[in-house]
Amino acid sequence: MIRVVLVDDDAIVRQGLRAILESAPDVTVVAEASDGAAGVADARGLLPDVVIMDIRMPRMDGLAATRAITALPSRPKVIILTTFGLDEYVAEALRAGAVGFLLKDTGPTELLEALRVVMAGDALLSPAVTRQLIAAFTHQVPSLSRQERARLASLTPRELQVLTLLGRGYSNADIATELFLGEATVKGHVSRILDKLGAGNRVQAAIRAHDAGLTRLARE
Structure with a gap:
């Protein structure tokens, strides 16, 4: 209940x-x-x-x-x-x-x-709303701190892929489809990403992906 x-x-x-x-x-x-x-x-x-x-x-x-x-x-x-x-x-x-x-x-x-x-x-959060909320932070965090850069550097290449898609508002199911992974595997990646970034939830992680320029690079 x-x-x-x-x-x-x-x-x-x-x-x-x-x-x-x-x-x-x-x-x-x-x-x-x-x-x-x-x-x-x-x-x-x-x-x-x-x-x-x-x-x-x-x-x-x-x-x-x-x-x-x-x-x-x-x-x-x-x-x-x-x-x-x-x-x-x-x-x-x-x-x-x-x-x-x-x-x-x-x-x-x-x-x-x-x-x-x-x-x-x-x-x-829907993808559209995630993008709107992330955009609200673009002027607040002009650069990453040394600690934030170190945390990002601790991610594996696959975790960076997942974080990038998470930053673009993808759900676990969407990420699984995009990367040809199982949803359970994606959920595990997201859990490890949150832990490594010290993020409380996937929205905070998405904001950090945006701050790091990952979502912009993914579209260029």
């Missing part, structure tokens, strides 16, 4: 999300919170698997709440609930440890599938 906490200051949004989530036999909503501070308290006390988090809320916004939740020993997975107009905030939340995001008009089927994808250990 996937245990979920909903954090949104709009009661109607929370009601709609709860109805969708609890229509599935493997999902239960254990709490609703109307602001980030209450969401953090629920995450600490109830130990949910996933927290679905709005960005703009009173008392504590979604960014601060995400940082607090991802720092908990139980480390619930945080999915940001947002609109395209808030990409810059989503990017900061991903830096803080969120595993992805949903749009507020996400359909019921996609919402439920998103939870299962996150629970399987993948990040919840």
Whole structure:
């Protein structure tokens, strides 16, 4: 059973999300919170698997709440609930440890599938959205530090290939098709890449691939 906490200051949004989530036999909503501070308290006390988090809320916004939740020993997975107009905030939340995001008009089927994808250990970003989020960082990291270069140098040639495709927004299935590998093999490569780069999730790794120029070189 996937245990979920909903954090949104709009009661109607929370009601709609709860109805969708609890229509599935493997999902239960254990709490609703109307602001980030209450969401953090629920995450600490109830130990949910996933927290679905709005960005703009009173008392504590979604960014601060995400940082607090991802720092908990139980480390619930945080999915940001947002609109395209808030990409810059989503990017900061991903830096803080969120595993992805949903749009507020996400359909019921996609919402439920998103939870299962996150629970399987993948990040919840479409290729198009990944590119948009990565682009938001291009002016922030003009060059790689010595430590970052050393981490990239530790990757094998195959891991560099996987990282490049990951940086272009490819899913594990897409990478497997592109490189003629099994999905399990790709998942193993991604796990080792995250470990070597010190990245919390595949989105952070994708951002580093972009910072290193791998995605640009792949297209030239």
